[in-house]
Amino acid sequence: MGHIIDEIEHGTRTVNGIDVTIRELVWNDLGRSFEVHRVDTGEDLTEDGCFDTLPTDEQIADPLADRQPDWWICRGCGTRIDARTGADLIVEHVRDGDPVDGAGNPIGGPR
Template structure:
């Protein structure tokens, strides 16, 4: 997590919160006028659906993208469950 302070010429400050991994700006809909608290940061974090087969991460508000991924991912079955190789008992 990275917090950036934007200082304007009149001395006013605004704060942005970015994800380290992707650089996504979690405050793109509106900067904060004070340094964010831990609770405020937690409220900005998206919820993710993670493919159990390949580990792809999709914002869980994007249901259509999740369905498309499950249909197209070679590492999950149609129900979104990981495809595991069958294990044969030792002879």
């Protein structure tokens, strides 16, 4: 099995109103593949299989349509986390954050 010897960033594109980044992976057998990630959630849209060539907007639109985020929003600070992919981040945020009531007002005194 090959291994990655280089990564080339191809910047950010907006597809159907969603910003995505494209990363080219160069393999030791001289093969190449392309990963696509959402900017807002970091989700890898190509985890089920990378593109063999630089993808078009139409090719990127297909996996985007199947993966809309399920936003969890902290009532205290307004932080948004995709609940589908960031459940551990939500737990950490709630555990490590300052306690607030349902209206976002601090509860108790200083820590």
